[in-house]
Amino acid sequence: MVFRVFLLLLFAPVFTQSLDAIFNDDVLGLIVFKAGLHDPKDKLSTWNEDAEYPCDWVGIKCDPRSKRVTEVALDGFSLSGHIGRGLLRLQFLQVLSLSKNNFSGPINTSLTHIGTLQVLDLSENNFTGAIPDEMFQQCGSLRVVSFAKNSLMGRIPDSLSYCSTLVAVNFSSNQLSGKLPPGMWFSRGLQSLDLSENLLEAEIPEGIQNLYDVRVVNLRRNRFTGQIPRDIGGNLLLRSLDLSDNLFSGSLPESMQRLGLCSSLDVHGNLLTGEIPDWIGELRNLKNLDLSRNELSGSIPPSIGNIQSLKKLNLSTNLLTGSLPDSISNCKNLSVLDVSQNLLTGGFPFKLDTRGVSLSGNGVDESAEYTSLPATTLYNNLQVMDISSNSLSGEIPANLGVLGSVESLNMSRNLFFGSIPASIGVLKYTQFLDLSNNRLNGSIPPEIGVAISLKDLKLDKNFLSGNIPTQIGACSNLTSLILSQNNLTGPVPPAMANLTNLEHVDLSLNNLSGSLPKELANLSRLVYFNISHNHLEGELPVGGFFNTIPLASVSGNPSLCGSIVNDSCPSVHPKPIVLNPNSSNPAGAASSSDHQHKRIILSISSLIAIGAAAFIAIGVMTITLLNIHVRSSMAHSAPALTLSGGEDFSCSPTADPNYGKLVMFSGDANFFTGAHALLNKDSELGRGGFGVVYRTVLRDGRSVAIKKLTASGLMKSQDDFEREVKTLGKIWHPNLVKLEGYYWTSSLQLLIYEFVPSGSLYKHLHDADERNSLTWRQRFNIILGMAKGLSYLHQMGVVHYNLKSTNVLLDGSGEAKVGDFGLARLLPMLDRCILSSKIQSALGYMAPEFACRTVKITEKCDVYGFGILVLEIITGRRPVEYMEDDVVVLCDMVRGALEENKVEKCIDGSLGGSFPPEEAIPVIKLGLICASQVPSNRPEMSEVVNILELIQCPSEGQEEIQ
Structure with a gap:
């Protein structure tokens, strides 16, 4: 087949008529096209040159009457290679879709010469270079073109304005730069224009209102400057306008109030100034309004309550002042409200029914009229509530439980006081609860154990007192428990050991006492456990995270003991049983013979203790002198090497302690003759935490790197050492330095690596x-x-x-x-x-x-x-x-x-x-x-x-x- 295709490619210009007699034009064109492709997953295996028609081939559609190919859709086939001219033979092709493949290089301009082509989709490939200007000079009946998510550069070609038939253009997620061409708005039939996520710059040219039929305009994440086009309101059919993350300045143009059909308006992340205009309420079809991350000032207009279709309202990170207008409660469909990071004041709109609300980072205060939350049914849709970093005060409403559907509740960094209401236990769906940085007092209610969905609980930096309730052990999903900087007392409850998902725990800066439950060592997911600055005592748990707990996490507890705090725990010995030989004497009336007997016993015990101590001291001195002698003799005689090849880990054949064991995993014994060769300072390559590295040349001329381990006295036994080194020696990967062997004595260990x-x-x-x-x-x-x-x-x-x-x-x-x-x-x-x-x-x-x-x-x-x-x-x-x-x-x-x-x-x-x-x-x-x-x-x-x-x-x- 390959040879036949080669002949087709070579002689196609000469023998077109005779080949047409053998092959259907569409079959011929597709086979020639396939010949230029790399098909790693063999997706085009059904494409057979012997077929009469290609209509049943994968990715191919034909006109049912004429059986001529009308669509080639090979999206996501992992294809690469050349998009050849064979496709030009498909005289009735209307759709060519090659998205989500691996095509690269420049775009083939001849594709638009297919006069019947209506849809061209080359998105999500690796095309590079500029979009050729001639690309659209003969675009025929082309209606949809997408080059999105490639690596195209350069300017948008002026010839784009010649395509009067274009309905949708998508050049998003490339690296296109420069200004928009002046004739951009001549394609009056455009309904969708997406140039987002490029490097386009300068001001948008006038005339966008000429796109009479446009429904979607997306220019986000570019570098456009100047004002938003003043004639944008002329696009009366516009449904979605996204100008976000650019450098637009000035105010919202008044013509926008004519966009009565618009459902999404997003201009966040610009440099817009001025006030939010009152006419914003005339955009009655808006579902999404995002004006965040600008420099808008003034108050939020009450007219915003007229947009009853509004679902998402984001006005965050501006300079807005005043309070939330009461009319906003008219937005019955509002699911997300974010007005955080402004200068808003006034009362909190507890009567607002949304799925998510964020008022954090303002100056909102608590009005006296809101001492409790409204009826239960009002908050059935609320999932996210963030009122952190305001000036809210007063007690947390007693009927907090009406927020039963809330998944995330953040009331931190306010001025709330009083106790945590018992109704907190009704928050059965709450996963994140943050009441930190307030003035709360009283105890943690035991009802907290009913909030079984809790994953993160933060109650730190308050004035809470009493014990940590044992019921907290029922919150089995907890991953983070932060109770630091309170006045909590009593022990750490053993029930905490049931919280097997715990990762972060902070109980520091309280007045906790007693010993830590040893069962805490079984918490396998712990990465942080801080109990510093309490009154805890006794031995730290042994095992798991507690073997490596940082000293700073346990400091400030002077009665804690264990290896981590460098304080051994006192041994508990049973009191000696003393038999009174004069048991008939009244209690407390010991005779003089009793006192004499006790002195004799004390004297004998003292003698035994002194004798034992002297014996131990003599033994220690003897062993020390022997060690000094052995090390001195070894220092004067460098250990010789005995060779062992391959994976033979048998002991050296000599009993001489001055001989070590050399093992080369490759079985190659062409090595140096003595360890003293490593002591040559000139061959040193570097020093690290585990030893000094030298370069040594083998007898066969090959270089190796030798690491002399410096922690000799801390090494494992020879058996353990060899077992671990054998494991490391089996590891091979082209991006890892290969371990080729080792050398062992009790005082010298060497690792032999490939030389890089x-x-x-x-x-x-x-x-x-x-x-x-x-x-x-x-x-x-x-x-x-x-x-x-x-x-x-x-x-x-x-x-x-x-x-x-x-x-x-x-x-x-x-x-x-x-x-x-x-x-x-x-x-x-x-x-x-x-x-x-x-x-x-x-x-x-x-x-x-x-x-x-x-x-x-x-x-x-x-x-x-x-x-x-x-x-x-x-x-x-x-x-x-x-x-x-x-x-x-x-x-x-x-x-x-x-x-x-x-x-x-x-x-x-x-x-x-x-x-x-x-x-x-x-x-x-x-x-x-x-x-x-x-x-x-x-x-x-x-x-x-x-x-x-x-x-x-x-x-x-x-x-x-x-």
Whole structure:
């Protein structure tokens, strides 16, 4: 078949008539088209050149009478390659849809030469370059065109105005730039125009009112400036207008009041000023009105209550003053109201029936008339209620239970006082409850246990007293319990151990007493547990999170004991039984012989204790002297090596303690002759938390890297050491440094690695001689390589623990190789202080759950370190930089730049702007997500690899489509 298609392609211009006799035109055109495609999933297997008609082929539709092809729809087939001229033979083709594939290169201009074509959809591919101007000069009967979600650049062609038949144009989510063409509004038949998420700029030219039939205009997320077109009201049929996230200034044009059919008006994220006009109430069909994130001032007009169809109203983050108009309660269909972050005052509209309401960050105060909530039925639809950060005062209404359908209730940072009403137990659907930062007193009502859906409960920074109710153990869905900075007393209830989903607990700064229930150690999901500054006593729970709990989380409890607080718990011994030989004597009337007997017993006991102590002291001194002698003799004689090849982990054949054991996993015994070769300072490559690395050349001329572990006295036994090293030796991945062997004696342990020639990533990013040597493509590939290596490690059940740029090496082709993985497995499993001390050099890469002296090792710690590495690679800056008067934390700096929409300024200046923003910015965001403060928010490394492969743009220089 391939040969036949080749002949067709070669001789088609010459033998058209004879070929038509063999092949139907449509079959011929589609077979020629298929020949230029790469079909990895074999989706086009039904396309057979021997078929008489192609009407039953996948993705093909024909006219039932003529059997000529009218539609080619191959969306989501994973196709790539060339969109060839074979399609020109489909003389009756009306629909060509190739969206959601992997086509790349420039767009083939000949597609619009198909005179019958009405729909052309090339969206969600990897097309690059500019939209050719000749694309629309002969657009025939073209009605719908979509190039959305590609990587097209340049200007929108002027020829677009020639297509008088166009009904819908979608060029969204590309990198189109420049001004809109002056003739843009000549396509009077347009009904839908989507140019969103591009780089278009300057003012919008006049004449948009000429689009008489337009229903949808979407220009969001561009760089348009100036005022919103004053003639926009001429588009009387407009249903949806989205001008959000641009740089429009001035006020809303008066002509907008003529948009009586408009159901969605979104202008958020601009620089609009002035007041919300009173005529806004004339837009009676509005369902969505978003004026947020502007600089609008004045009061909210009462006329807004006339828009009874309104479902979503967002006026947040402006400069609005006054109070919410009472008329807003007329909006019976309103489901979401957000007027947060303004300067509103006055009373809270408890009579408003919505699904979600946010008034946070204003100056709303509590009016005296609202001492209780209205009838139960009024809040049947309410799901989200946020009235935080206002000046609301008074008691929380006793009938709070009428908010039974609320899923999120935030009343924090107000002036509420009094007790928490027992009706809080009726909130059976509430998942998030925040009453923090108020003036609440009294106890936590036991009815809290009835709120079984609670996931997050925040009651901190109040004046609550009494015990933590045992009923809280019934809230089995709780993941976060924050009760800090109150006056709570009594013990921590053992029922808390039933909350198996708990992740964050803060009981600090209270007056809790008693001992912690040992069952808390069974809470397997804990990542934070703070009980500092209470009056707790006794031994800390042993196991789970409590083996690694930070010292700061238990400080301020002087009577707590355990290894974490460096205070051993006192042993409890049974009191000795003393038999009174004169038991017939009255109690308390001991004779002189009794006293003499006690003195004799005391004397004998003292002698025994003194003798035992002397015996132990002599033994300790003897052992110490023997150790000194052995170490001295070993220091004067470097241990020789005995060789063991392959996976033979048998003991050395000699009993001489000066001989060690060498194992090469490859079975290659061509090694150096003595460990003293490593002591050559000139061969040192670097030093890390776990040892010194040297370069050594084998007898066959091959270089290897030798890590001499520095924590010799802390190593496991030889059997445990070999078992762990054998596991690490089986790990192989192109993005991991290969462990090739090891050497063991009781005083010297060596790990033998492959030698990676181009040095560390740190050197390429920060050393003066190497800096600026990495291109954007090299940096992206390094990030992807690291992600693949770490993903493989995690699949093998190995946590790296010590990620940093000095532990990422580059081979001769620039491929990243992650080294030093799994070394924590070689140290004692319970010695967390030692583990923590090994990563002090990784400052800035450590996840927040790391403590100064303790650490909980999880895969999410690696994900955090990877996120910091991503930011370091892209910005060229160290994780923490010390200035003269300041300390710059890389993660915080990048996150701040992202919030200010200045993230591109963070990218390493040495790249000189030669980087694709469509790759760089998503990678930066991915790095910040990986470096999230909350471990559960960080993705798995396998997910990171998938995301990076989706972000990756096609390589430059691919063949153009023909």
